[in-house]
Amino acid sequence: MATKIKVKVNGKTYSHEVEPRTLLVQYLRDVLGLTGTHVGCDTSNCGACTILVDGKAVKSCTMLAVQAHGSEVKTIEGMADNGALHPLQEGFREEHGLQCGFCTPGMIMASADLLSRNSNPSEQEIREALEGNFCRCTGYHNIVKSVQHAAKKINQKEKVAS
Amino acid sequence: MTNYIGKAVKRVEDKRFITGKGRYTDDIVLPAMAHAYIVRSPYAHARIISVDTSAAEAMEGVIKVFTGKDIAASGINGIPTGWQVNFKNGETMKEPPHPLLVADKARYMGDAVAVVIAETKEIARDAGDIVEVEYEELPAVADAKKATEPGAPLVHDDAPNNLCFDWELGNPKAEVNEAMSKAHHITTLEFTNQRVIPNAIEPRSAIGHYEEANDKYTLYTTSQNPHLTRLLMCAFVLGIPEHKVRVVAPDVGGGFGSKIFHYAEEALMIWCSQRLKRPVKWTADRSEAFMTDAHGRDHVTKAEMGFDKEGKIVGLRVKTYANLGAYLSTFAPCVPTWLHGTLLQGLYTTPKINVDVTGVFTHTVMVDAYRGAGRPEATYLLERLIDTAALEMKMDPAQLRLKNFIPPFDGVKQPGYQTQVALQYDSGNYHGVLNRAMEMVGYEQFRKEQEAARKEGKLLGIGFSTYIEACGIAPSAVVGALGARAGLYEVGQVRVQPTGKVSVYTGAHSHGQGHETTFAQVVADRLGIPMDDVEIIHGDSESVAFGMGTYGSRSLAVGGSAIVKSLDKIIEKGAKIAAHKLEASEEDLEFAEGKWTVKGTDKSVGFGDVALTAYVPHNYPAGLEPGLDFSSFYDPANFTYPFGAHIAVVEVDKDTGKVALKRFIAVDDVGNVINPMIVDGQIHGGLAQGIGQALFEGALYDDNGQLINGSYMDYTMPRADDLPSFELDRQVTPCPHNPLGVKGAGEAGTIGSTPAVVNAVMDALSPFGIKNLEMPLTPERVWRAMNS
Amino acid sequence: MIPNNFQYHRAASVDDALTLMAKHGMDAKLLAGGHSLLPAMKLRLNQPDVLIDIGHLKELRYIKKEGNELVIGAGATHDDIAHSQMARETFSMLSEAADLIGDVQVRNKGTLGGSLAHADPAADWPAVMIAAHANIEVKGPQGTRTVAADDFFTGFFSTALADNEIITAIRIPEPPKGTNSSYQKFMQPASRFAIVGCAASITMNGRLCSKVSVAFTGLSDAAFRASNIEAALFEKMPTEENITAAVQKAGEGVMAMSDHFASEEYRLHLARVFAKRALMAAAK
Structure with a gap:
């Protein structure tokens, strides 16, 4: 029954035999112990399980682990670079974009997808880009500010680099 | 370095959350852990004819299936309630048993019938499908008022007419009727404050772990309230010794009330673990959470407010049927009574008030505290009445409020305000918040724009809400007299380590509120040490002596005050040690900036030095105990009373009835503020939930008791693109009776916002002669009203 | 949250998938993006024995x-x-x-x-x-x-x-030159599927509509073409007046769905509103 998969997660390649029904989120949490990715619903709405697969935000509860075979996955645990926080992680802390923290990893990963396409999103664009992520604590107010903070930071960095 | 209070210090807990290192209950994996799946009744009311577990038990990997019969045979009790509200005639409230698994009858859709324990959660889930339960479906009732009517199906045979209690507060009915009979105008509203589902994004989870070798139990659980859970579970349900039980509430992904209560699954996991000698974990799916988390609100109300010619309120009469669900949850009886009736004075000088509440069982999941708990219902009722009255009497809704507000009082020079409904408000300046909110919205200008917009066929509306809430409910003796079966104090222990670093143990529990930051700010400030030297520990009954948990916006006002009490003891004892070291008398010392200084000299000794001396007491005051470690219980003198003014601006789409929230202004007075960033965050989140109730949310049970919108595909959660950024300001009227002067901020946003939004929509719809619509104000509901 | 167990086949090509489908017959389901199938499987509303994955092709x-x-x-x-x-x-x-x-x-x-x-x-x-x-x-x-x-x-x-x-x-x-189109949707607020969605396209010849195409989703059991609206606008000027008159026919003879978000009557009303919005946008 078990199917062999090979997946690169946060830069490291893993090979495992999994039951085909194993959801990608369960593979990350139960097999790899990457519990930063959370499960908040069973209908693919809440976005707590959002990760990047081949650079794009997906809901890891709506993807089988076997579908990720050959893919590159990034989770919240892979966002910091050698201990240096990603600008989105910094943004969420600086602007108080989280309270209980449960939706936060998914929010950050969905925001990463947004910023990879649009380096300077407006408030409305941020709100629309996060429509697939529920937060019950913040009323989204500071999440918007957090993403704006990160965008600014990234743009500044790029300016310096060029 | 010692000036943290009042600053927007970034949260110390954030690092683990933004890096994916939070540790929530479902993240915990114990060796040899088994997994539970709970088989639940698909019917709201059904007799259980038989439960056949043989096929499930035969499945490879299934360890055991327990049923309601096993629970009944083990002789344990059901889940208790923590509050007693009796009938007006003195009869004891009805308190039917709530077994961990039901054996005879299912009483709501989702009632637990059996539990499958297996090696993996996949096997448990598969086996759950083949537990054969034969049901005989019975008629059900989901609506509170209908449940009291003759012939309604009974939830419990020993609760006639489904009545749990009836209750009354305020002035005698005759006096209120007399006042109302003289009123120039009476505004009447009948409405349902609909049932909403808290929806913390982390579903509930519990791990029971019995270690036979030590005869010790550990429960990991998604709780706002680990100590109370331990007490209820040990003493009332399982009858196991409390000192052998550790309850850990690790990182918890939001609660909003729904995780205050002791749930059956918690005791069930401990019970299963004890039988199987293995750790057992259960984590709810969202669908299961929808069915089984305690819901909030669900009041059917008729409210009447009388006014004199000038618009002064002369009386208020309220009748409410409160849906309690099928069983009594931990604080269920308290919410529609003492947390609702007592708030009906609002901010107004209403001279005569009577509130009458009937608590009713129905075939629905338990209803208990949800963010605000009773106070949003009270505020909704009052604020809808005021705006409706203004419309009916052709007065300005803001002016009508200003005219009826209680005059400012600080609770020190002026006494507290005694209400008609049992409370004494601590301090308030209600005119201040409303005037500021009106200034922020640009009220006069808005009315001009609204007029112009109407001419173009656009429907703009503005709505007000001015609220008061009662937080940090206490003191214990008073709440005991009101029916609480627990005290409502808090515990704060401050342990100064020999090196001068400080560990603080609090009975409050943080599940998003940022206690690890706010409490550390208070401690560092008081001791004059860097925040980095302070660690806040919470959520573990093994390390924290006791606690009453976090809810009702109580943590800082009660828990923070308990810590301050311990800090005072630390400083007092430290002074004795310092005096000895400085060879001065205690009276000549002053403590500031982390050191004791002999007044008028530069002779001083630092906090760290004193701490070390306390643990290495070689040169030490005679007779003084070594060590620097104090624990305090703080039982407040009174509730605290935050208040505020909220204004919503909406636009209604004439074609579809869809409401767009254009602006939301909130001016809140939560007393002194330790961390403005965190307080604002609390307000933001509260607003979103209150707005959610006004526009989007509502649990729908059909006549058979089926929850028909039990998923995120059907239950509308407010999303980022449904809301605007909020406009906040703050007024500070300190609480006069706690050492920090704080009042609490957790629920303010939710309490104030709902009626503001509904009032704004009614204002937008006023050209259609529409006065009242039921929440949530869905597009179809609004469209129908415009087209009827 | 946990789907039933199934056999998984990762098709090497479309032809391979067809072979696998022939072999497994009715027991098999195709898996592409999985965003319709997997949610149903997680709730066990759908329990296929075999999944044939074509998502990566x-x-x-x-x-x-x-x-x-x-x-x-x-x-x-x-x-x-x-x-x-x-x-x-x-x-x-x-x-x-x-x-x-x-x-x-x-x-x-x-x-x-x-x-x-x-x-x-x-x-x-x-x-x-x-x-x-x-x-x-x-x-x-x-x-x-x-x-x-x-x-x-x-x-x-x-x-x-x-x-x-x-x-x-x-x-x-490829539509003829002078074609403009729009899709307008009234969202079910929880799921964000369409309560009513209307797609409309107008091809202009001079000042008149030489071709009109209108279709609805969400309104009834399946998406359908609104030939009546198309006919009403054919060779007419796409003025607000003409469009308003044409969309009155929206949903005529259709069994509209009803749920707690939108009754039949309201859905039909929305069909008119969103047909108008789509046609007005396409007429611009």
């Missing part, structure tokens, strides 16, 4: 021009289409609809072919495909055939697709 994921047709591979994601300049230039309603589906994460994984095969009565694509006069190319053991979108959606979650066939591509004829 590059041969199905493209958007290209072929002669006077825009051809979209069945495996193109909603997001691919939302960001395709070629699609936008053919029919702006394609990108508008793609952008309104689910949320970013859903659009990143969900595919056009998957959505059409699933035929959710509230899905956005069916209306757009009908309005665009798309032809749906399907491959089966007997080879390839095309089905007009008009004939594809046969009822509640049902299509003209046979159990042993796979959607491979969607062929959209």
Whole structure:
């Protein structure tokens, strides 16, 4: 029954035999112990399980682990670079974009997808880009500010680099 | 370095959350852990004819299936309630048993019938499908008022007419009727404050772990309230010794009330673990959470407010049927009574008030505290009445409020305000918040724009809400007299380590509120040490002596005050040690900036030095105990009373009835503020939930008791693109009776916002002669009203 | 949350998938983006014995021009289409609809072919495909055939697709010059599917509509063409007055759905409102 998969997660390649029904989120949490990715619903709405697969935000509860075979996955645990926080992680802390923290990893990963396409999103664009992520604590107010903070930071960095 | 209070210090807990290192209950994996799946009744009311577990038990990997019969045979009790509200005639409230698994009858859709324990959660889930339960479906009732009517199906045979209690507060009915009979105008509203589902994004989870070798139990659980859970579970349900039980509430992904209560699954996991000698974990799916988390609100109300010619309120009469669900949850009886009736004075000088509440069982999941708990219902009722009255009497809704507000009082020079409904408000300046909110919205200008917009066929509306809430409910003796079966104090222990670093143990529990930051700010400030030297520990009954948990916006006002009490003891004892070291008398010392200084000299000794001396007491005051470690219980003198003014601006789409929230202004007075960033965050989140109730949310049970919108595909959660950024300001009227002067901020946003939004929509719809619509104000509901 | 167990086959090609389908017959389901199937499986509303994965097949994921047709591979994601300049230039309603589906994460994984095969009565694509006069190319053991979108959606979650066939591509004829289109949707606020979605396209010849195409989704058990509205505007000027009059026919003779978000009456009303909005936008 078990199917062999090979997946690169946060830069490291893993090979495992999994039951085909194993959801990608369960593979990350139960097999790899990457519990930063959370499960908040069973209908693919809440976005707590959002990760990047081949650079794009997906809901890891709506993807089988076997579908990720050959893919590159990034989770919240892979966002910091050698201990240096990603600008989105910094943004969420600086602007108080989280309270209980449960939706936060998914929010950050969905925001990463947004910023990879649009380096300077407006408030409305941020709100629309996060429509697939529920937060019950913040009323989204500071999440918007957090993403704006990160965008600014990234743009500044790029300016310096060029 | 010692000036943290009042600053927007970034949260110390954030690092683990933004890096994916939070540790929530479902993240915990114990060796040899088994997994539970709970088989639940698909019917709201059904007799259980038989439960056949043989096929499930035969499945490879299934360890055991327990049923309601096993629970009944083990002789344990059901889940208790923590509050007693009796009938007006003195009869004891009805308190039917709530077994961990039901054996005879299912009483709501989702009632637990059996539990499958297996090696993996996949096997448990598969086996759950083949537990054969034969049901005989019975008629059900989901609506509170209908449940009291003759012939309604009974939830419990020993609760006639489904009545749990009836209750009354305020002035005698005759006096209120007399006042109302003289009123120039009476505004009447009948409405349902609909049932909403808290929806913390982390579903509930519990791990029971019995270690036979030590005869010790550990429960990991998604709780706002680990100590109370331990007490209820040990003493009332399982009858196991409390000192052998550790309850850990690790990182918890939001609660909003729904995780205050002791749930059956918690005791069930401990019970299963004890039988199987293995750790057992259960984590709810969202669908299961929808069915089984305690819901909030669900009041059917008729409210009447009388006014004199000038618009002064002369009386208020309220009748409410409160849906309690099928069983009594931990604080269920308290919410529609003492947390609702007592708030009906609002901010107004209403001279005569009577509130009458009937608590009713129905075939629905338990209803208990949800963010605000009773106070949003009270505020909704009052604020809808005021705006409706203004419309009916052709007065300005803001002016009508200003005219009826209680005059400012600080609770020190002026006494507290005694209400008609049992409370004494601590301090308030209600005119201040409303005037500021009106200034922020640009009220006069808005009315001009609204007029112009109407001419173009656009429907703009503005709505007000001015609220008061009662937080940090206490003191214990008073709440005991009101029916609480627990005290409502808090515990704060401050342990100064020999090196001068400080560990603080609090009975409050943080599940998003940022206690690890706010409490550390208070401690560092008081001791004059860097925040980095302070660690806040919470959520573990093994390390924290006791606690009453976090809810009702109580943590800082009660828990923070308990810590301050311990800090005072630390400083007092430290002074004795310092005096000895400085060879001065205690009276000549002053403590500031982390050191004791002999007044008028530069002779001083630092906090760290004193701490070390306390643990290495070689040169030490005679007779003084070594060590620097104090624990305090703080039982407040009174509730605290935050208040505020909220204004919503909406636009209604004439074609579809869809409401767009254009602006939301909130001016809140939560007393002194330790961390403005965190307080604002609390307000933001509260607003979103209150707005959610006004526009989007509502649990729908059909006549058979089926929850028909039990998923995120059907239950509308407010999303980022449904809301605007909020406009906040703050007024500070300190609480006069706690050492920090704080009042609490957790629920303010939710309490104030709902009626503001509904009032704004009614204002937008006023050209259609529409006065009242039921929440949530869905597009179809609004469209129908415009087209009827 | 936990689907039933099943056998998993990762197809090497469309032909391989067809072979696997022939072998497993009715027990098998195709898995593309998985955004219709997996949610149903997690709730055990759907319990297939075999899944044949075609989600990774590059041969199905493209958007290209072929002669006077825009051809979209069945495996193109909603997001691919939302960001395709070629699609936008053919029919702006394609990108508008793609952008309104689910949320970013859903659009990143969900595919056009998957959505059409699933035929959710509230899905956005069916209306757009009908309005665009798309032809749906399907491959089966007997080879390839095309089905007009008009004939594809046969009822509640049902299509003209046979159990042993796979959607491979969607062929959209290039509209004549002077064509403008729009997709307008009233969202079910929780799921964000369409309560009513209307796709409309207008081709102008001088000041008159030489071709009008209107289709609805969400209104009834399957997406359908509103020929009555099309006829009412044909060779008329697309003025607000004419459009308002034409959309009065929206939903005539249709059994409208009803749920706790929208009654039959309200849905029919919304059909008129959103048909008007789509036509007004297309008329610009």
